[in-house]
Amino acid sequence: MSIPNHLETSEVVLLEMEVLLIIVATGAWGGFVSYLLKSKRKKSEPLHKGIMSCLTQIVISCFTSFLLSAIAIEKGLSFNMILLAAGIGGVFAAPILKYLGDKLKKSVEDNSLIK
Known part of the structure; x- marks a missing residue:
């Protein structure tokens, strides 16, 4: 499966939606794995708090895997490497977002007109 750029046919739109769904599903699975690795649910904690925590982790992981x-995709990597990036983004969402946030903050501070 290839990921074509800027072609205007109906087949490409369906392929891109398929790729997007696969990326989001991979990120969601990575978020679930991350939740399982980090969860230390106490017996006294209500079940719905654990479910909400898991869903929150999945949403954050889907966003990071999409990024x-x-x-x-922009670097022109193969489909397998794109899926690998999505999976890593799902499992390691918090550290990746922190790293990207720090890089963005430093970039904005370095390029600021007011010093």
């Missing part, structure tokens, strides 16, 4: 896969 990393967009970077991988």
